[in-house]
Amino acid sequence: MSQNIKDIMNVRDVKITDLTANPAPLGLMGFGMxxxxxxxxxxxxxxxxxxxxxxxxxxxxxxQVIAGIEEWRKGNTFGATAFTSYGLFWLSLVAIVLLPKLGDNFKELALTSTDFAAYLFMWGLFTLYMFIGTLKATRALQVVFLTLTILFFLLAAGNYLGNPAILKIAGYEGILTGFSAIYAAMGQVLNEMYGKKIIPL
Structure with a gap:
Protein backbone atom coordinates (compact mmCIF):
# COMPACT_ATOMS: atom_id res chain seq x y z
CA MET A 1 0.00 0.00 0.00
CA SER A 2 1.44 3.33 -1.04
CA GLN A 3 2.17 6.09 1.47
CA ASN A 4 -0.48 8.38 -0.12
CA ILE A 5 -3.22 5.80 0.40
CA LYS A 6 -2.09 5.26 3.99
CA ASP A 7 -2.21 9.02 4.60
CA ILE A 8 -5.74 9.22 3.20
CA MET A 9 -6.92 6.31 5.36
CA ASN A 10 -5.46 7.95 8.47
CA VAL A 11 -7.32 11.22 7.95
CA ARG A 12 -9.75 11.71 10.84
CA ASP A 13 -11.03 15.25 10.44
CA VAL A 14 -11.86 17.08 7.26
CA LYS A 15 -12.41 20.82 7.51
CA ILE A 16 -14.79 22.28 4.93
CA THR A 17 -14.72 26.05 4.44
CA ASP A 18 -18.13 27.63 3.89
CA LEU A 19 -17.78 30.02 0.96
CA THR A 20 -21.50 30.68 0.50
CA ALA A 21 -22.91 34.17 1.00
CA ASN A 22 -24.93 35.32 4.00
CA PRO A 23 -28.64 34.95 3.04
CA ALA A 24 -29.97 36.91 6.03
CA PRO A 25 -29.90 40.37 4.37
CA LEU A 26 -32.06 39.05 1.52
CA GLY A 27 -34.62 37.68 3.96
CA LEU A 28 -34.59 40.75 6.19
CA MET A 29 -34.89 43.14 3.26
CA GLY A 30 -37.72 41.17 1.68
CA PHE A 31 -39.53 41.15 4.99
CA GLY A 32 -38.75 44.77 5.86
CA MET A 33 -39.71 46.45 2.59
CA GLN A 64 -37.80 34.92 2.05
CA VAL A 65 -38.44 31.26 1.28
CA ILE A 66 -35.26 31.27 -0.84
CA ALA A 67 -33.38 32.93 2.04
CA GLY A 68 -34.75 30.30 4.43
CA ILE A 69 -33.57 27.43 2.21
CA GLU A 70 -30.15 29.07 1.98
CA GLU A 71 -30.03 29.37 5.79
CA TRP A 72 -30.89 25.66 6.03
CA ARG A 73 -27.93 24.85 3.78
CA LYS A 74 -25.70 26.85 6.13
CA GLY A 75 -26.99 24.88 9.15
CA ASN A 76 -28.83 27.84 10.70
CA THR A 77 -32.02 26.40 12.19
CA PHE A 78 -33.28 29.77 13.46
CA GLY A 79 -32.76 31.53 10.13
CA ALA A 80 -34.27 28.66 8.15
CA THR A 81 -37.34 28.57 10.37
CA ALA A 82 -37.81 32.33 10.46
CA PHE A 83 -37.33 33.20 6.80
CA THR A 84 -39.19 30.19 5.41
CA SER A 85 -42.09 30.74 7.81
CA TYR A 86 -42.45 34.48 7.18
CA GLY A 87 -42.10 33.91 3.44
CA LEU A 88 -45.00 31.49 3.63
CA PHE A 89 -46.87 33.99 5.82
CA TRP A 90 -46.72 36.54 2.99
CA LEU A 91 -47.80 33.96 0.42
CA SER A 92 -50.72 32.87 2.61
CA LEU A 93 -51.72 36.50 3.22
CA VAL A 94 -51.83 37.18 -0.53
CA ALA A 95 -53.94 34.03 -0.97
CA ILE A 96 -56.34 35.16 1.79
CA VAL A 97 -56.85 38.47 -0.02
CA LEU A 98 -57.07 37.12 -3.57
CA LEU A 99 -58.91 33.78 -3.30
CA PRO A 100 -62.34 35.30 -2.49
CA LYS A 101 -61.98 37.52 -5.57
CA LEU A 102 -61.60 34.63 -8.02
CA GLY A 103 -65.33 34.24 -8.56
CA ASP A 104 -68.60 33.23 -6.94
CA ASN A 105 -67.32 29.75 -6.04
CA PHE A 106 -64.60 31.31 -3.89
CA LYS A 107 -66.59 34.03 -2.13
CA GLU A 108 -67.35 31.73 0.79
CA LEU A 109 -63.60 31.63 1.51
CA ALA A 110 -63.60 35.27 2.61
CA LEU A 111 -62.53 35.58 6.24
CA THR A 112 -64.52 37.22 8.97
CA SER A 113 -62.67 39.69 11.19
CA THR A 114 -62.62 37.02 13.92
CA ASP A 115 -61.07 34.47 11.55
CA PHE A 116 -58.41 36.96 10.53
CA ALA A 117 -57.74 37.85 14.17
CA ALA A 118 -57.11 34.18 14.97
CA TYR A 119 -54.70 33.92 12.02
CA LEU A 120 -52.77 37.00 13.20
CA PHE A 121 -52.79 35.86 16.83
CA MET A 122 -51.16 32.54 15.92
CA TRP A 123 -48.45 34.40 14.00
CA GLY A 124 -48.00 36.56 17.09
CA LEU A 125 -47.40 33.47 19.23
CA PHE A 126 -44.93 32.10 16.70
CA THR A 127 -43.06 35.42 16.62
CA LEU A 128 -43.01 35.62 20.42
CA TYR A 129 -41.14 32.36 20.75
CA MET A 130 -38.84 33.34 17.89
CA PHE A 131 -38.14 36.59 19.78
CA ILE A 132 -37.00 34.50 22.75
CA GLY A 133 -34.48 32.91 20.38
CA THR A 134 -33.12 36.32 19.40
CA LEU A 135 -32.02 36.95 22.98
CA LYS A 136 -28.93 34.98 21.90
CA ALA A 137 -28.52 37.15 18.78
CA THR A 138 -27.81 40.81 17.97
CA ARG A 139 -29.71 43.72 19.47
CA ALA A 140 -30.91 44.72 16.00
CA LEU A 141 -32.54 41.31 15.49
CA GLN A 142 -34.13 41.51 18.94
CA VAL A 143 -35.76 44.82 17.97
CA VAL A 144 -37.11 43.33 14.73
CA PHE A 145 -38.75 40.38 16.46
CA LEU A 146 -40.01 42.31 19.48
CA THR A 147 -41.69 44.96 17.33
CA LEU A 148 -43.08 42.26 15.04
CA THR A 149 -44.58 40.41 18.01
CA ILE A 150 -46.29 43.61 19.13
CA LEU A 151 -47.48 44.25 15.55
CA PHE A 152 -49.16 40.85 15.20
CA PHE A 153 -50.94 41.17 18.54
CA LEU A 154 -52.08 44.72 17.74
CA LEU A 155 -53.44 43.59 14.37
CA ALA A 156 -55.15 40.61 15.99
CA ALA A 157 -56.78 42.84 18.63
CA GLY A 158 -57.81 45.45 16.07
CA ASN A 159 -59.48 42.87 13.85
CA TYR A 160 -61.12 40.98 16.70
CA LEU A 161 -62.55 44.14 18.24
CA GLY A 162 -63.26 45.79 14.89
CA ASN A 163 -61.37 48.86 16.13
CA PRO A 164 -59.93 51.09 13.36
CA ALA A 165 -57.89 53.11 15.88
CA ILE A 166 -55.95 50.03 17.00
CA LEU A 167 -55.36 49.05 13.37
CA LYS A 168 -54.03 52.53 12.61
CA ILE A 169 -51.67 52.37 15.61
CA ALA A 170 -50.58 48.94 14.36
CA GLY A 171 -49.85 50.50 10.98
CA TYR A 172 -47.42 53.03 12.44
CA GLU A 173 -45.84 50.38 14.66
CA GLY A 174 -45.53 48.11 11.62
CA ILE A 175 -43.68 50.81 9.69
CA LEU A 176 -41.17 50.88 12.56
CA THR A 177 -40.94 47.08 12.41
CA GLY A 178 -40.23 47.09 8.69
CA PHE A 179 -37.57 49.78 8.92
CA SER A 180 -35.87 47.93 11.79
CA ALA A 181 -35.54 44.88 9.51
CA ILE A 182 -34.19 47.06 6.68
CA TYR A 183 -31.65 48.54 9.12
CA ALA A 184 -30.52 45.06 10.19
CA ALA A 185 -30.21 43.94 6.56
CA MET A 186 -28.19 46.95 5.46
CA GLY A 187 -26.01 46.71 8.53
CA GLN A 188 -24.99 43.17 7.62
CA VAL A 189 -24.36 44.06 3.96
CA LEU A 190 -22.36 47.23 4.59
CA ASN A 191 -20.35 45.82 7.50
CA GLU A 192 -19.33 42.87 5.33
CA MET A 193 -18.52 45.03 2.31
CA TYR A 194 -16.31 47.42 4.28
CA GLY A 195 -14.84 44.76 6.57
CA LYS A 196 -15.61 46.80 9.67
CA LYS A 197 -18.54 48.02 11.75
CA ILE A 198 -20.21 50.73 9.65
CA ILE A 199 -23.69 50.18 11.14
CA PRO A 200 -23.88 48.89 14.72
CA LEU A 201 -26.06 45.82 15.11
Missing part, protein backbone atom coordinates in the same frame (compact mmCIF):
# COMPACT_ATOMS: atom_id res chain seq x y z
CA UNK A 34 -42.94 44.45 2.26
CA UNK A 35 -43.86 45.15 5.88
CA UNK A 36 -43.35 48.89 5.46
CA UNK A 37 -45.57 48.96 2.37
CA UNK A 38 -48.37 46.94 3.98
CA UNK A 39 -48.35 49.05 7.11
CA UNK A 40 -48.44 52.30 5.19
CA UNK A 41 -51.80 50.89 4.07
CA UNK A 42 -52.75 49.93 7.64
CA UNK A 43 -51.87 53.46 8.79
CA UNK A 44 -54.30 54.83 6.20
CA UNK A 45 -51.94 56.29 3.59
CA UNK A 46 -53.29 54.31 0.62
CA UNK A 47 -55.49 51.36 -0.28
CA UNK A 48 -54.46 47.72 -0.56
CA UNK A 49 -53.42 47.24 -4.19
CA UNK A 50 -51.14 45.51 -6.66
CA UNK A 51 -47.94 47.00 -5.22
CA UNK A 52 -48.42 45.41 -1.79
CA UNK A 53 -49.75 42.12 -3.14
CA UNK A 54 -46.93 41.79 -5.68
CA UNK A 55 -44.30 42.55 -3.03
CA UNK A 56 -45.98 40.03 -0.71
CA UNK A 57 -45.95 37.39 -3.42
CA UNK A 58 -42.44 37.86 -4.74
CA UNK A 59 -40.04 39.70 -2.41
CA UNK A 60 -41.68 39.11 0.95
CA UNK A 61 -42.90 35.64 -0.03
CA UNK A 62 -40.69 33.81 -2.51
CA UNK A 63 -37.62 35.88 -1.62
Missing amino acids: TTVLLNLHNAGFYSLGAVILSMGLFYGGIG
Whole structure:
Protein backbone atom coordinates (compact mmCIF):
# COMPACT_ATOMS: atom_id res chain seq x y z
CA MET A 1 0.00 0.00 0.00
CA SER A 2 1.44 3.33 -1.04
CA GLN A 3 2.17 6.09 1.47
CA ASN A 4 -0.48 8.38 -0.12
CA ILE A 5 -3.22 5.80 0.40
CA LYS A 6 -2.09 5.26 3.99
CA ASP A 7 -2.21 9.02 4.60
CA ILE A 8 -5.74 9.22 3.20
CA MET A 9 -6.92 6.31 5.36
CA ASN A 10 -5.46 7.95 8.47
CA VAL A 11 -7.32 11.22 7.95
CA ARG A 12 -9.75 11.71 10.84
CA ASP A 13 -11.03 15.25 10.44
CA VAL A 14 -11.86 17.08 7.26
CA LYS A 15 -12.41 20.82 7.51
CA ILE A 16 -14.79 22.28 4.93
CA THR A 17 -14.72 26.05 4.44
CA ASP A 18 -18.13 27.63 3.89
CA LEU A 19 -17.78 30.02 0.96
CA THR A 20 -21.50 30.68 0.50
CA ALA A 21 -22.91 34.17 1.00
CA ASN A 22 -24.93 35.32 4.00
CA PRO A 23 -28.64 34.95 3.04
CA ALA A 24 -29.97 36.91 6.03
CA PRO A 25 -29.90 40.37 4.37
CA LEU A 26 -32.06 39.05 1.52
CA GLY A 27 -34.62 37.68 3.96
CA LEU A 28 -34.59 40.75 6.19
CA MET A 29 -34.89 43.14 3.26
CA GLY A 30 -37.72 41.17 1.68
CA PHE A 31 -39.53 41.15 4.99
CA GLY A 32 -38.75 44.77 5.86
CA MET A 33 -39.71 46.45 2.59
CA THR A 34 -42.94 44.45 2.26
CA THR A 35 -43.86 45.15 5.88
CA VAL A 36 -43.35 48.89 5.46
CA LEU A 37 -45.57 48.96 2.37
CA LEU A 38 -48.37 46.94 3.98
CA ASN A 39 -48.35 49.05 7.11
CA LEU A 40 -48.44 52.30 5.19
CA HIS A 41 -51.80 50.89 4.07
CA ASN A 42 -52.75 49.93 7.64
CA ALA A 43 -51.87 53.46 8.79
CA GLY A 44 -54.30 54.83 6.20
CA PHE A 45 -51.94 56.29 3.59
CA TYR A 46 -53.29 54.31 0.62
CA SER A 47 -55.49 51.36 -0.28
CA LEU A 48 -54.46 47.72 -0.56
CA GLY A 49 -53.42 47.24 -4.19
CA ALA A 50 -51.14 45.51 -6.66
CA VAL A 51 -47.94 47.00 -5.22
CA ILE A 52 -48.42 45.41 -1.79
CA LEU A 53 -49.75 42.12 -3.14
CA SER A 54 -46.93 41.79 -5.68
CA MET A 55 -44.30 42.55 -3.03
CA GLY A 56 -45.98 40.03 -0.71
CA LEU A 57 -45.95 37.39 -3.42
CA PHE A 58 -42.44 37.86 -4.74
CA TYR A 59 -40.04 39.70 -2.41
CA GLY A 60 -41.68 39.11 0.95
CA GLY A 61 -42.90 35.64 -0.03
CA ILE A 62 -40.69 33.81 -2.51
CA GLY A 63 -37.62 35.88 -1.62
CA GLN A 64 -37.80 34.92 2.05
CA VAL A 65 -38.44 31.26 1.28
CA ILE A 66 -35.26 31.27 -0.84
CA ALA A 67 -33.38 32.93 2.04
CA GLY A 68 -34.75 30.30 4.43
CA ILE A 69 -33.57 27.43 2.21
CA GLU A 70 -30.15 29.07 1.98
CA GLU A 71 -30.03 29.37 5.79
CA TRP A 72 -30.89 25.66 6.03
CA ARG A 73 -27.93 24.85 3.78
CA LYS A 74 -25.70 26.85 6.13
CA GLY A 75 -26.99 24.88 9.15
CA ASN A 76 -28.83 27.84 10.70
CA THR A 77 -32.02 26.40 12.19
CA PHE A 78 -33.28 29.77 13.46
CA GLY A 79 -32.76 31.53 10.13
CA ALA A 80 -34.27 28.66 8.15
CA THR A 81 -37.34 28.57 10.37
CA ALA A 82 -37.81 32.33 10.46
CA PHE A 83 -37.33 33.20 6.80
CA THR A 84 -39.19 30.19 5.41
CA SER A 85 -42.09 30.74 7.81
CA TYR A 86 -42.45 34.48 7.18
CA GLY A 87 -42.10 33.91 3.44
CA LEU A 88 -45.00 31.49 3.63
CA PHE A 89 -46.87 33.99 5.82
CA TRP A 90 -46.72 36.54 2.99
CA LEU A 91 -47.80 33.96 0.42
CA SER A 92 -50.72 32.87 2.61
CA LEU A 93 -51.72 36.50 3.22
CA VAL A 94 -51.83 37.18 -0.53
CA ALA A 95 -53.94 34.03 -0.97
CA ILE A 96 -56.34 35.16 1.79
CA VAL A 97 -56.85 38.47 -0.02
CA LEU A 98 -57.07 37.12 -3.57
CA LEU A 99 -58.91 33.78 -3.30
CA PRO A 100 -62.34 35.30 -2.49
CA LYS A 101 -61.98 37.52 -5.57
CA LEU A 102 -61.60 34.63 -8.02
CA GLY A 103 -65.33 34.24 -8.56
CA ASP A 104 -68.60 33.23 -6.94
CA ASN A 105 -67.32 29.75 -6.04
CA PHE A 106 -64.60 31.31 -3.89
CA LYS A 107 -66.59 34.03 -2.13
CA GLU A 108 -67.35 31.73 0.79
CA LEU A 109 -63.60 31.63 1.51
CA ALA A 110 -63.60 35.27 2.61
CA LEU A 111 -62.53 35.58 6.24
CA THR A 112 -64.52 37.22 8.97
CA SER A 113 -62.67 39.69 11.19
CA THR A 114 -62.62 37.02 13.92
CA ASP A 115 -61.07 34.47 11.55
CA PHE A 116 -58.41 36.96 10.53
CA ALA A 117 -57.74 37.85 14.17
CA ALA A 118 -57.11 34.18 14.97
CA TYR A 119 -54.70 33.92 12.02
CA LEU A 120 -52.77 37.00 13.20
CA PHE A 121 -52.79 35.86 16.83
CA MET A 122 -51.16 32.54 15.92
CA TRP A 123 -48.45 34.40 14.00
CA GLY A 124 -48.00 36.56 17.09
CA LEU A 125 -47.40 33.47 19.23
CA PHE A 126 -44.93 32.10 16.70
CA THR A 127 -43.06 35.42 16.62
CA LEU A 128 -43.01 35.62 20.42
CA TYR A 129 -41.14 32.36 20.75
CA MET A 130 -38.84 33.34 17.89
CA PHE A 131 -38.14 36.59 19.78
CA ILE A 132 -37.00 34.50 22.75
CA GLY A 133 -34.48 32.91 20.38
CA THR A 134 -33.12 36.32 19.40
CA LEU A 135 -32.02 36.95 22.98
CA LYS A 136 -28.93 34.98 21.90
CA ALA A 137 -28.52 37.15 18.78
CA THR A 138 -27.81 40.81 17.97
CA ARG A 139 -29.71 43.72 19.47
CA ALA A 140 -30.91 44.72 16.00
CA LEU A 141 -32.54 41.31 15.49
CA GLN A 142 -34.13 41.51 18.94
CA VAL A 143 -35.76 44.82 17.97
CA VAL A 144 -37.11 43.33 14.73
CA PHE A 145 -38.75 40.38 16.46
CA LEU A 146 -40.01 42.31 19.48
CA THR A 147 -41.69 44.96 17.33
CA LEU A 148 -43.08 42.26 15.04
CA THR A 149 -44.58 40.41 18.01
CA ILE A 150 -46.29 43.61 19.13
CA LEU A 151 -47.48 44.25 15.55
CA PHE A 152 -49.16 40.85 15.20
CA PHE A 153 -50.94 41.17 18.54
CA LEU A 154 -52.08 44.72 17.74
CA LEU A 155 -53.44 43.59 14.37
CA ALA A 156 -55.15 40.61 15.99
CA ALA A 157 -56.78 42.84 18.63
CA GLY A 158 -57.81 45.45 16.07
CA ASN A 159 -59.48 42.87 13.85
CA TYR A 160 -61.12 40.98 16.70
CA LEU A 161 -62.55 44.14 18.24
CA GLY A 162 -63.26 45.79 14.89
CA ASN A 163 -61.37 48.86 16.13
CA PRO A 164 -59.93 51.09 13.36
CA ALA A 165 -57.89 53.11 15.88
CA ILE A 166 -55.95 50.03 17.00
CA LEU A 167 -55.36 49.05 13.37
CA LYS A 168 -54.03 52.53 12.61
CA ILE A 169 -51.67 52.37 15.61
CA ALA A 170 -50.58 48.94 14.36
CA GLY A 171 -49.85 50.50 10.98
CA TYR A 172 -47.42 53.03 12.44
CA GLU A 173 -45.84 50.38 14.66
CA GLY A 174 -45.53 48.11 11.62
CA ILE A 175 -43.68 50.81 9.69
CA LEU A 176 -41.17 50.88 12.56
CA THR A 177 -40.94 47.08 12.41
CA GLY A 178 -40.23 47.09 8.69
CA PHE A 179 -37.57 49.78 8.92
CA SER A 180 -35.87 47.93 11.79
CA ALA A 181 -35.54 44.88 9.51
CA ILE A 182 -34.19 47.06 6.68
CA TYR A 183 -31.65 48.54 9.12
CA ALA A 184 -30.52 45.06 10.19
CA ALA A 185 -30.21 43.94 6.56
CA MET A 186 -28.19 46.95 5.46
CA GLY A 187 -26.01 46.71 8.53
CA GLN A 188 -24.99 43.17 7.62
CA VAL A 189 -24.36 44.06 3.96
CA LEU A 190 -22.36 47.23 4.59
CA ASN A 191 -20.35 45.82 7.50
CA GLU A 192 -19.33 42.87 5.33
CA MET A 193 -18.52 45.03 2.31
CA TYR A 194 -16.31 47.42 4.28
CA GLY A 195 -14.84 44.76 6.57
CA LYS A 196 -15.61 46.80 9.67
CA LYS A 197 -18.54 48.02 11.75
CA ILE A 198 -20.21 50.73 9.65
CA ILE A 199 -23.69 50.18 11.14
CA PRO A 200 -23.88 48.89 14.72
CA LEU A 201 -26.06 45.82 15.11
